Amino acid sequence: xxxxxxxxxxxxxxxxxxxxxxxxxxxxxxxxxxxxxxxxxxxxxxxxxxxxxxxxxxxxxxxxxxxxxxxxxxxxxxxxxxxxxxxxxxxxxxxxxxxxxxxxxxxxxxxxxxxxxxxxxxxxxxxxxxxxxxxxxxxxxxxxxxxxxxxxxxxxxxx
Numbered sequence: 551x552x553x554x555x556x557x558x559x560x561x562x563x564x565x566x567x568x569x570x571x572x573x574x575x576x577x578x579x580x581x582x583x584x585x586x587x588x589x590x591x592x593x594x595x596x597x598x599x600x601x602x603x604x605x606x607x608x609x610x611x612x613x614x615x616x617x618x619x620x621x622x623x624x625x626x627x628x629x630x631x632x633x634x635x636x637x638x639x640x641x642x643x644x645x646x647x648x649x650x651x652x653x654x655x656x657x658x659x660x661x662x663x664x665x666x667x668x669x670x671x672x673x674x675x676x677x678x679x680x681x682x683x684x685x686x687x688x689x690x691x692x693x694x695x696x697x698x699x700x701x702x703x704x705x706x707x708x709x
Contacts, residue, residue, distance in 0.1 A: 565595045576605070583612035587619060594622065599629045616646040621654060624661060633669045637662050637677070656692055659685035663698060675702050 572589035579585055590605035606623050609615065620643035627636035640658040647655050663682035666674040679702050686695050 565592055568592050569596060583609045587615055594626060599626050602626055617643045617651060621658060633665050637665050656685055656689055660693060667698060675705060678702060
């Protein structure tokens with residue numbers, strides 16, 4: 551336990567140092583989206599979600615990182631309970647993913663399904679079912695996707 555705590559403290563300290571390095575680089579080179587993205591990642595890791603969002607938004611211009619930026623924005627918006635913005639960003643991430651992005655695609659499909667089902671009021675069962683069904687087609691054993699699809703059917707049947 552003591553070693554885990556020490557490792558956590560060291561990781562937090564490393565993030566703090568990296569945060570300052572990437573902040574300085576992104577200020578020195580404002581057109582460099584790589585530095586913006588790395589800075590935003592460190593902000594999110596440090597729990598500075600509202601500061602990370604604009605930095606991620608500035609990094610959207612990098613075509614190679616578009617999917618990753620939208621995933622991170624989705625996580626940020628989810629963290630501050632902006633569910634519709636989170637869903638929109640996860641969906642945009644999926645649009646920008648290539649064939650090699652299987653795991654990130656599954657994560658994004660799952661997050662949309664869960665958010666649409668559990669966090670929207672009223673739940674958007676159609677959207678949840680659409681994304682969870684796509685996920686089930688890719689990996690039926692992913693987390694609790696089959697149970698969630700069953701639950702959607704029960705919710706529709708009034709149960």
